[in-house]
Amino acid sequence: MFPAPFKKLIDTFSALPGIGPKMAERLVLYLFKQDERSVQDFARALEALSTLSRCTQCFNITDRELCVFCRDARRDGTQLCVVEEPLDLIPIERTGTFHGLYHVLGGVLSPDARTRGETLTIAPLLERVKRNNVKEVIIATNPTTDGDATLLYLKSKLLPLGVRVTRLARGLTTGADIEYADDLTLRSALTHREELT
Ligand SMILES: [Zn+2]
Numbered sequence: 001m002f003p004a005p006f007k008k009l010i011d012t013f014s015a016l017p018g019i020g021p022k023m024a025e026r027l028v029l030y031l032f033k034q035d036e037r038s039v040q041d042f043a044r045a046l047e048a049l050s051t052l053s054r055c056t057q058c059f060n061i062t063d064r065e066l067c068v069f070c071r072d073a074r075r076d077g078t079q080l081c082v083v084e085e086p087l088d089l090i091p092i093e094r095t096g097t098f099h100g101l102y103h104v105l106g107g108v109l110s111p112d113a114r115t116r117g118e119t120l121t122i123a124p125l126l127e128r129v130k131r132n133n134v135k136e137v138i139i140a141t142n143p144t145t146d147g148d149a150t151l152l153y154l155k156s157k158l159l160p161l162g163v164r165v166t167r168l169a170r171g172l173t174t175g176a177d178i179e180y181a182d183d184l185t186l187r188s189a190l191t192h193r194e195e196l197t
Helices: 004-014 021-033 036-051 086-095 114-118 120-130 147-162 183-191
Strands: 076-083 100-102 135-141 163-166
Touching: 004 163, 036 114, 076 120, 086 100, 086 183, 100 120, 100 135, 120 135, 120 147, 147 163
Parallel strands: 076 100, 076 135, 135 163
Antiparallel strands: none
């Protein structure tokens, strides 16, 4: 019914999370109606994504070898905050209370897919702690079943290394993602973090 490029773009949009076929059609039609320059800008922005990569130290998104936090000499390298995904850094940074470095896991351990653990950056995290004189690891996984399971697993691996391990205070509602937590709640959760033993 539609030319191949139009159909292909609809299929591409449909494959994105949370976008059904109807929404994909609407988005592609919207783009089609834009002037040539806007469409080219959109294409260039999309293409630029492929020039980005993971920070070789903390696995945050970066356009260089090290991300903006790992490059910043003013950050305290003895304190690490472990998060599930790069988007979780944003609300934590916004609180202005954390001045250490981050470590992005790339997801959580899931009982349904134990092998997924291998794709997480747990081994590099343990290496970092051993090598870089890290004194405290704050585990800031989301307060979900899988997030908590990951936290317990990390704790079991980190404590034997002689590092202090803490978690965010339980002010965060169970099931609520850190990504959506408000500043005040998160600041309090960071300040009153709990010691794991
Ligand atoms: Zn980094």
